[in-house]
Amino acid sequence: EAGVAQSPRYKIIEKRQSVAFWCNPISGHATLYWYQQILGQGPKLLIQFQNNGVVDDSQLPKDRFSAERLKGVDSTLKIQPAKLEDSAVYLCASSLVNGGTGELFFGEGSRLTVL
Amino acid sequence: GDSVTQMEGPVTLSEEAFLTINCTYTATGYPSLFWYVQYPGEGLQLLLKATKADDKGSNKGFEATYRKETTSFHLEKGSVQVSDSAVYFCALSARETSGSRLTFGEGTQLTVNP
Numbered sequence: 001e002a003g004v005a006q007s008p009r010y011k012i013i014e015k016r017q018s019v020a021f022w023c024n025p026i027s028g029h030a031t032l033y034w035y036q037q038i039l040g041q042g043p044k045l046l047i048q049f050q051n052n053g054v055v056d057d058s059q060l061p062k063d064r065f066s067a068e069r070l071k072g073v074d075s076t077l078k079i080q081p082a083k084l085e086d087s088a089v090y091l092c093a094s095s096l097v098n099g100g101t102g103e104l105f106f107g108e109g110s111r112l113t114v115l
Numbered sequence: 116g117d118s119v120t121q122m123e124g125p126v127t128l129s130e131e132a133f134l135t136i137n138c139t140y141t142a143t144g145y146p147s148l149f150w151y152v153q154y155p156g157e158g159l160q161l162l163l164k165a166t167k168a169d170d171k172g173s174n175k176g177f178e179a180t181y182r183k184e185t186t187s188f189h190l191e192k193g194s195v196q197v198s199d200s201a202v203y204f205c206a207l208s209a210r211e212t213s214g215s216r217l218t219f220g221e222g223t224q225l226t227v228n229p
Contacts, residue, residue: 004158033216042119042204042219043159056216091159103149104217106159 002026004107006092012113018080021110025073025094031055032069033104034077035091043091049075079112087114117142119205121220128195128227136190136223138179138205146207148172148181148188149217153202162190162203195227 005024013019025032031050035043046065048055051072060067064083069075079086089111093104122137140146150162150172163172168183177192188205205220 040221042206042221043217044219045216048216093159103161103164104159108158
C-alpha cells in the first residue's frame with residue numbers, strides 16, 4: 001500500500017515570496033490533515049479536511065495561508081507571502097473517516113526555509 | 116483546550132538501559148492516547164496506542180498504560196537499543212470531534228549509545 005506522498009521535500013525561499021506544497025493521501029482515506037512542525041516542537045494542526053470540506057481551520061493563519069482539497073483527494077497548502085517564522089516542516093497526514101483508533105498516517109514532510 | 120505535556124529532553128542512555136518518557140494530558144471527555152516516533156530522516160509513525168482507561172499499548176518492546184486517575188501515558192522500555200534513537204511524541208485524540216485529529220506534545224529526543 002502506497003503511503004502519503006508529499007512534494008517538494010525541501011524548499012528555500014526569500015521572505016515575502018510564495019510557496020505551495022502538495023499532498024496525495026493514502027487511497028480511500030477521506031480525512032486529510034496539514035500540520036506545521038517548527039524545529040524542536042511538536043506538530044501543530046493547521047487544517048483538517050473531510051473529503052473536500054474543511055472540518056477545522058481554526059489555527060490556520062488565513063491572512064497568508066490557504067489550503068484546498070480538490071475532488072476530495074489531493075491537497076495543496078499555499079503560503080503567500082512567507083515570513084521568517086514560517087520556516088518549519090509541513091506534514092500531511094491522512095486517516096479513515098471516523099477511524100476511532102485515531103491512527104494518522106504521515107508523509108515525510110516538506111521542509112521550508114524562509115530567508 | 117486539549118494539551119499534552121512531555122518530560123523535557125533530550126534523553127541519553129546506554130544500550131540495554133531502562134527507558135521512561137513521561138507524558139501527561141489534559142482533555143475533556145475520554146481521549147485516545149498515542150505514542151508516535153520519528154526516526155532520523157523519516158516521517159512520524161505510530162508506535163502504540165490505548166483507547167480507554169487501563170488499556171496497555173505495546174509494540175517493539177515499548178509499553179504505555181492509559182492511567183485516567185493520573186491523566187498519564189508514560190512510555191517505557193526495559194532494554195533500549197541503538198536503533199531506538201529517535202524523537203518520541205505523545206499525543207491524544209479527542210473522541211467527541213469528527214475525524215481523528217491529534218494534539219501532540221513537544222517531543223522527546225532519545226539517543227542510545229553503544
